Amino acid sequence: MQMTYAEAIRDAMRVELKRDPKVYLAGEDIGVFGGCFGVTAGLLDEFGPKRIVDTPISENFIVGHAVGSSACGLRPIVEIMFNDFIAVCFDEMCNQAAKVRYMFGGKADVGMVLRMPIGAGIGAAAQHSQSLEGLLTHIPGLISVIPSTPADAKGLLISAIRDDNPVIFYEHKQMYGMPGEVPEGDYTIPIGKADIKREGSDVTIVTWSWMVQKSLAAAEKLAAEGINAEVLDPRTLIPLDKEAILKSVAKTGKLVIVHEEVKTSGFGGEIAAIVSEEGFDYLDAPIKRVAAPDTPIPFSPALEQAYIPSEEKIIEAVKALF
Amino acid sequence: MAEKKEQLLEMYKTMVRIRTFEKEAIDLFAAGKFPGFVHSYLGEEAIATGVCANLKDSDYICSTHRGHGHLIAKGGKLDLMMAELYGKSTGYCKGKGGSMHIADVDLGILGANGIVGAGMPIATGAAFACKYRKTDNVAIAFFGDGASDRATFHESLNLASIWKLPVVFVCENNGWAISNSQENHQNITDVSDRATAYGIPGVSIDGNDVMAISEAAEEAIKRARKGDGPTLIECKTWRHRGHFEGDPGAYKDPKDQEEWLSDAKDALVRVEKKLIELKYANKADLDKVKADAQTEVDAAVKFAEQSPDPDPSEVLTDVYTV
Incomplete structure (x- = not known):
């Protein structure tokens, strides 16, 4: 329902x-x-x-x-x-x-x-x-x-x-x-299983929470320009479904990580490190991260919107790989 | 009368077992038999003993970094404790906890704790569970004068008071928050004054008088079991040793140190005198208690020394329940 x-x-x-x-x-x-x-x-x-x-x-x-x-x-x-x-x-x-x-x-x-x-x-x-x-x-x-x-x-x-x-x-x-x-009644999803929210073949976008929605919107726009992005949502960070991420990167050869956390020491760095260690040969471009800047979160809507990772920034990061 | 005799003798035995264990632990630590920290309970034996004498196995305690005495008084096994101090696979925590994290959940011992003041919310949570399940079990939170300055103390007393939880807060005021004297770290003499702020009973008692402690604990525990809520009991005592083994306690006035360690003040000597005075025991009886405790501790040391180290693969187990 x-x-x-x-x-x-x-x-x-x-x-x-x-x-x-x-x-x-x-x-x-x-x-x-x-x-x-x-x-x-x-x-x-x-x-x-x-x-x-x-x-x-x-x-x-x-x-x-x-x-x-x-x-x-x-x-x-x-x-x-x-x-x-x-x-x-x-x-x-x-x-x-x-x-x-x-x-x-x-x-x-x-x-x-x-x-x-x-x-x-x-x-x-x-x-x-x-x-x-x-x-x-x-x-x-x-x-x-x-x-x-x-x-x-x-x-x-x-x-x-x-x-x-x-x-x-x-x-x-x-x-x-x-x-x-949403399914009614008793409904469970196993912890530790990623979900591919959009299948694609040209680039993998690993993202979670609200940024999944933004990345999906960005992926539609990218599709119009001929780039077919896969959007992978790990859904749980610990435990992390490494296999799903590596499998997707093996298919697309490109990885963009999108999160709303600040960039420095954000979990995207961990994912980038895992793919570098265990999936380096799959990559045909550098890994890109789209994240909030390393600042506290500003109040003014004009500043706050500049702070939050946007569809445009996701699109820009993906295009930079092609 | 017979009951009182039995009770006092039993408490004496517990105090002797604690003292013997602690003296042995100090010597073993000094001899480099095991690493880490040892926070000795010497001098404070009456408190754990007097309080735990009123508990059932199904009651809970949360202990502190200075926890060996609480564990022994609640029924902890000396061999498993000693093996844990040695970091052996046969120890209470399979060698993963050490002195500051010994626990025996089956005996209601929810752990020593390396963070000062952290046991109070946990004990109050255990009391919440006791009440939620409609049992008459209680929880005891042991802590020191230093911990009574922490937010966890104030939050726990406040919550326990408004929810009338079956928890007794037992402050072991040994006059020192590590090296900081009570007069330097709080503007009150009696920690029990703080009970007033939470609308609960608070008493200050001689922390080296095991009978007085047992009586105060009995009343507080009865009150808790009946559903009348928490009590704060402050036991004024003195730690014979430094904060940890290796701390010479140079911040203490030698006169105070001498006075508190004198026969007139020492908690164990006072019980011995009482037992003789009341003709509950003679010197030979007391010597036998001490000899039995030494035999038990010697066996615990032997058990620990003969036990195997944990297998290195054990590093990776017990992080998560699977």
Whole structure:
């Protein structure tokens, strides 16, 4: 059925809240208020305050308590209102959630989900707009899921909730209202499987989240000019479907990586390194990255639009390879 | 009377086992038998012992970097602990955690923790799980005076108080946040004053009096089991050693050090005197307890030394649950 990205995320949580009494939600303003972006609207009425828990503004606690409750067998889905706020509770993700299993010799599981909205484009400026998905990929023990469509959001979130590892689930604000066809009821997508959003033969564009939509639009324009781009969405950064990326590059011989994160130390660098190490012979042109510049995110719409990677920049990067 | 005798003797045994283990660990570390850090619990044995004497196996504790005492008091096995200190494959964490990360989830020990103050949200999350599941289990968060300055302390007390969670916050105030004296790091004398800010009971007690600690813990744990919410117990004590082995503790006033290590103040000597005074035991009984503890620790050392190192391939396991 047709659902928006936000509705698909809510539907996934509803399916799991109904299926498993151990699942609960906790976060700031997720109950009465329905979430800062309305994603959890109606869930408090449907499931009650035991399962849908409004917390004070206490990010350390929100994530830290989920480490404890999940180690004791519950299935918390916690929300940090903006990806930027991860800086406030970095220890709880990096030193606790990520490491408990390993430090304890595999004798504890932290089966929790951390949901966080990412992305610029709504004039929210430097502390409410970042895409920091690369940051936590540097900490082994965490899984990073970053869907680009309503159906992917639903299928991957249900898989994330059922996963015994700590999973970070990145939702792009620009897509919350985006509609799409979404399977009803129980629907899962395996974590770690890329999806080719557009088949092509001339160049591979590896991209995720909102940039998938921009890259698809760019690919249509490129097609009109005779360049047939393949758009590959890894959907999860950790684990990364390396094989799918290498296979696509083997077919096209060219790679452009597009992400909204800043360029330096963005996850695109990791993908470029993997392809250089393991797929160098497939390449007949240098790898290109399209990313945000290495600056904080500006407020003025004129500046913000200049900051966000655009269709034009994607097209320009692709054309430079021909 | 018989019950009190039994209880005091049992607590004495636990304190002796902790002291014997710690003395051995210090000597072994100094002799270069294992790497890393050892944060000795010497001098603070009464606290873990008095608190854990009131716990069931199904209750939870979150420990600290100075964690050996908590683990022993909650039922941790000395041989598995010692093997973990040695980094052996037979250790609690298969050699992946070491002194600061020993855990035994089956015994409700949700780990020592290398990050000061990080255990409090985790313990509060465990308490959340206890309440969510409608059990009468409780969680204990051990931490020091230094940790009471962290956001995690304040967030956890606030959350536990508003949700009436079954958690007891046990502050081991040994007067030092590493080298920073309490008067330098907080403008209060009693950490328990901070309970007022969260509308929960707070008490300060002699942290070297195991009976006083046991009584205070009993009341707080009863309150938690009944669903009446958290308590903050501050136990005033002194660490006999430096922050870690290798720290000579030059920042301490030698007079204070001498006074706290005197027979009049030492927690273990005080219990011995009490046992003799009440005629619960004679010197031979006490000597036997000490000899038994030494035998147990010697066996633990032998077990650790004879155990194999982990296979290098173990580096890669236990990162994720598959």
